[in-house]
Amino acid sequence: MKSIKTFVALLFFIASFTSALAQEKSIYKVGVLLDRTTPEISPLIVRLQNEIKAVVGEDATIVFPEESLLVNDFDLERAQSNYNQLIAGDADIILAFGVFNNEIISPLAVHQKPTILFGAINRDVQQLDLSKSVSGIENFTYLVESESYKEDLTRFKELSDFKNLGIAVDAAVAEILPLKEIFDVELAELNADYRLITFESVDDIIANLEGTDALYMAGGFFMGAEQKKRLIQVLLERKLPSFTVNGPADVNNGFLATLQAEENLDQFFRRIALNIEAYVTGTPMAELPIYIDYNPRLTINYNTSEAIGVPIKYSLIGETDFVGEFRNVLSQKEYDLLTVINQALEQNLSIQASQKDVDLATQDIKSATSNYLPSVTASGTASYVDPDLAEISNGQNPEFSTAGNITLNQTVFSESANANIAIQKKLQKAQQEDFNASQLDLIFDSANAYFNVLISKANTQIQVRNVDLTKRNLEISEQNFEAGQSGKSDMLRFRSEMAQNTQTMVEAINQLEQGFLFLNQVLNNPTNYEIDVADVELNEGIFEEYNYDELFGLLDNPTLREPFIEFLIQEANKNAPELKSLGYSLEAADRNIRLNGYGRFLPTLALQGQYSSTFNRSGAGSTVPEGLGFGLVDNYYTAGASISIPIINQNLNNINRQTALIQKDQLEINKNNLELNIAVNVRNGVLNLVNQMSNIQLSKISEETAAEALELTRASYSEGAVNIVQLLDAQNNYLDAQLARTNAVYNFLINALQLERFMGYYFLLNTEQKNDEFRQRFFEFLNTQN
Structure with a gap:
């Protein structure tokens, strides 16, 4: 019995010990071989290490000893030494990056330690066997990317149609790879010449750009950020198109384009991590997949494209991602709102034409006033008379004679002239008020054009991001289809969505260009x-200086809102140039009524004078016969005055008076209608502002909620928990929420300026003192309501 108990205890101990051993995780030390490291590369190495640890998880403990991260700095001997050091050390797995490490490791027939080689070189010059799906070599696997120089160059040719291409490659890499043989063939097929620019620093590239019309960065992965910045600036100044193998990060910084997708690096890191996980869980290196099939995706920097004058081909838009701020990098002038308003007031052609109407009305006043200016007329005559008749005229009508006279007419008093002067002055003031109304309209129109450009810029950026989001959702649907979680219809639906969203993006870009075009028209550019x-x-x-928050607060307070509206209507009626114009027109009508009433009986008084002179008399009858006793007067003058009173003027005075009365009634009706319109416009303007106020607050919440809902729905869709309709709804909701959120402030300011137009008073264009007086008037008005 005792032996049985002892045996059971022994079994229990063995089981416990075995369980403890089973629960203890294996530890794998990973050595890393690099060609070079930079401040930009170091974070990527850390990111890769974290990815590996996260994927391997509980299967093993992964350690990256600091002393096992070795860099050869583009030195083959050091690369060999680094590799030997890891072989001799305690590294369990070797990760090898780069061209130089590839030169050391690829030719080996026997690999003493499990080794993963990746990130070596472009597949166009890859020395490894690309026909296999696995390496088939004990303790060795490698990862092959689908990128190629040929595909890059073909796409770059489509974009820029280069003729003399500069190809920049790290000098150390160019020494050990047969790049010339590769590029000779590929550039010949593209019917273009090229120059291989080997570099150790960015200065080597810049010094060799002369004679090239484009640059292909076939290297530069280890180039520092500041050097790339210098190179990009030079390329922009020389308007040289550029293409890079180093991915969208460089395109974000200013290179024109790349064929590498943003997610390629993540996919690469994930594959490395999965390979290590597979190895530590028992899969031999020789059986791990070696090929990474990237989906090539063209990425273009919109701003760079504009800056260097390379138009974006619409045939490529369906497969293109855009980066950039969608600002006009070619702009010769950047406008703020006040500059737009001031230039429009000075240079807009419509406002210049309206100013001419005021000038013409001023001329009408001058014309009316001129009726009281003297009229002086000079005339001359030359006469020939039948000699027989002249002979018997006793010198009064000679055969040949020349004479001249000067006549003066001066109106002293005329009721019609007085009325015309008064009427033209009133009409000129009415025209001036119409011009003032046109200025107020132009201020709003120019501000509206300005904000519409901002809205178009924001909408364009949102549509670009929406295309990118659709692309990622398409990738999820393709993965689900491959995994059997969804049907092909989902994938086809997202492809359709991709096409539609791309078209919407194109329309948004063109709408932005139209916005700039209209703004130029307003500014007379x-x-x-x-x-x-x-x-x-x-x-x-x-907008901070003019304190729109105060307006926000007044409209947000229900007890103050109605008094504030009444005050705004009162101010609008006082300021409205349209009402003032009608007022002057009414005064002109009244003056016309008085003229055709009792005024018609007022006399018109005028003075006249004339001086005449006979310059010459000759021929028959040019002298007075002797004995008649009188002589001829060659120079003489006359003066007189006239007064006239109309008695009956074909009843025109009564007709004109009745017409003027009808016109006055019409003006009164228009005035009442205008006052009603002002009240309605002010109230509508206030209601629109209240709507936009709530939109500012709620759209922010809506966008945050829609973004969170979209992420949750995408995660659920990727797991097959929701269908495509739910994902599309979530994406569209997020799109609408983004548009509403982005445009909320712009729409609020547009509606605020529109309300100010209805009031005839723009806070932005008045001094702080005037705005304080406006506030004081409101508080005084508020006191009268209590």
Whole structure:
């Protein structure tokens, strides 16, 4: 019995010990071989290490000893030494990056330690066997990317149609790879010449750009950020198109394009991590998959494209990602809102034409006033008379004679002239008020054009991001289809969505260009003048100074809102140039009524004078016969005065008076209608502002909620928990929420300026003192309501 108990205890101990051994995780030390490291590369290495640890998880403990991260700095001997050091050390797995490490490891027939080689070189010059799906070599696997120089160059040719291409390659890499043989063939097929630019620093590239019309960065992965920045600046200044093998990060910084997708690096890191996980869980290196099939995706920097004058081909848009701020990098002038308004008031053609109407009305006053200016007329005559008749005229009518006279007419008093002067003055003031109304309209129109450009810029950026989101959702649907979680219809639906969203993006880009075109028209700029507009914030810049938050607070208070509306209507009636114009027109009508009433019986008084002179008399009858006793007067003058009173003028005075009365009634009706319109417009303007106020608050919440809902729905869709309709609804909701959120402030400011137009008073264009007086008037008005 005792032996049985002892045996059971022994079994229990063995089981416990075995369980403890089973629960203890294996530890794998990973050595890393690099060609070079930089401040930009170091974070990527850390990111890769974290990815490996996360994927392997509980299967094993992964350790990256600091002393096992070795860099050869583009030195083959050091690369060999680094590899030997890891072989001799305690590294369990070797990760090898780069061309030089590839030169050392690829030729080996026997690998003493499990080794993963990756990130070596472009597949066009890859020395490894690309026909296999696995390496088939004990303790060795490698990862092959689908990228190639040929595909890059073909796409770059489509974009820029280069003729003399510069190809930049790290000098150390160019020494050990047969690049010339590769590029000779590939550039010949593209019917283009090229120059191989080997470099150790960015200065080597810049010094060799002369004679090239484009640059292909076939290297530079280890180039520092500041050096790339210098190179990009030179390329922009010389308007040289550029293409890079180093991915969208470089395109974000200013290179024109790349064929590498943003997610390629993540996919690469994930594959390395999965290979290590497979190895530590028992899969031999020789059986691990070696090929990574990337989906090539063209990425273009919109701003760089504009800056260097390379148009984006619409045939490529369906497979293109865009980066950039969609600001006009070619702009010869960047406008803020006040600059737009001031230039429009000075240079807009419509306002200039309206000013001419005021000038013409001023001329009408001068014309009416001129009726009281003297009229002086000079005339001359030359006469020939039948000699027989002249002979018997006793010198009064000679055969030949020349004479001249000067006549003066001066109106002293005329009721019709007085009335015309008064009427023209009133009409000129009415025309001036119409011009003032046109200025107020132009201020709003120019501000509206300005904000519409900002809205178009924001919408374009949102549509670009939506295309990118659709692309990622398409990738999820393709993965689900391959995994059997969804049907092909989902994938086809997202492809359709991709096409539609891309078209919407194209329309948004063109709408932005149309916005710039219209703004140029408002500003009287040439239609091809390159401009941009500065963004605005509600509580920043000029809008901070004019305290729109105060308006926000007044409208948000229900007890103050109605008195404030009444006050705004009162101010609008006082300021409205349209009402003032009608007032002057009414005064002109009254004056016309008085003229055709009792005024018609007032006399018209005028003075006349004339001086005459006979210059010459000759021929028959040119002298007075002797004995008649009188002589001829050659120079004489006359003067007189006249007075006239109309008695009956074909009843025109009564008809004119009745016409003037009808016109006055019409003006009164228009005035009442205008006052009603002002009241309605002010109230509608206030209601629109209240709507936009709530939109500012709620759209922010809506966007945050829609973004979170989209992420949850995408995660659920990727797991097959929701269908495509739910994902599309979530994406569309997020799109609408983004548009509403982005445009909320712009729409609030547009509606605020529209309300100010109805009031005839723009806070932005008045001094702080005037705005304080406006506030004081409101408080005084508020006191009268209590």
